[in-house]
Amino acid sequence: MWACIFHVKRRARAELPPQVRYNLPIEIFYTLVPLVMVSVFFFFTARDSRDLEHLSANPDVKVKVEAFQWSWRFTTTTNGKTLPQVVGQPVSDYHQGPQLVLPVGKKVQFELESPDVIHSFWVPAFLFKRDVIPGIPANNKGRYFEITTLNKPGVYAGRCAELCGVDHSRMLFSVKLVPQAEYDQYVSAQAGSPQ
Known part of the structure; x- marks a missing residue:
């Protein structure tokens, strides 16, 4: 109760900290980097899986x-x-x-x-x-x-x-x-x- 009553005025006067919402460059970065990482992982996984699952027609x-x-x-x-x-x-x-x-x-x-x-x-x-x-x-x-x-x-x-x-x-x-x-x-x- 003390904090609510005696610090209301101070809280009302305080300026809001700088907001990082709607920062377009950061949002693009946070979207593209994971997308590129997943694409690279998918490529190597698909390539290696194909090689690992290859079966010869006439194995020894x-x-x-x-x-x-x-x-x-x-x-x-x-x-x-x-x-x-x-x-x-x-x-x-x-x-x-x-x-x-x-x-x-x-x-x-x-x-x-x-x-x-x-x-x-x-x-x-x-x-x-x-x-x-x-x-x-x-x-x-x-x-x-x-x-x-x-x-x-x-x-x-x-x-x-x-x-x-x-x-x-x-x-x-x-x-x-x-x-x-x-x-x-x-x-x-x-x-x-x-x-």
């Missing part, structure tokens, strides 16, 4: 990845030969899980499938992750992706990156990248083994 290796609660099943097709499935169980170390063997320097196309819940195929070293969503038809492009940058031999950890249930944290696997000669030996050995 095709891998069908089936994610299920709580492990992985890999079926590899190379040079017209389908290798025996690699099936895993929930594990606490990716070295103990199923291992996918691939050649270095080749185009590898992955087909993702899930019979139960949403999973996510993620190998951090590949710098790529894709969700595995149940019910997506085989002709849907979102079920496939291709990697052409597998150039360094080694064993790489993989995991499910989508919370999918009780043993989600144990849904681990590994990808072993080997030189072509070693991969050919692996294919020969697997082709002779029973499925």
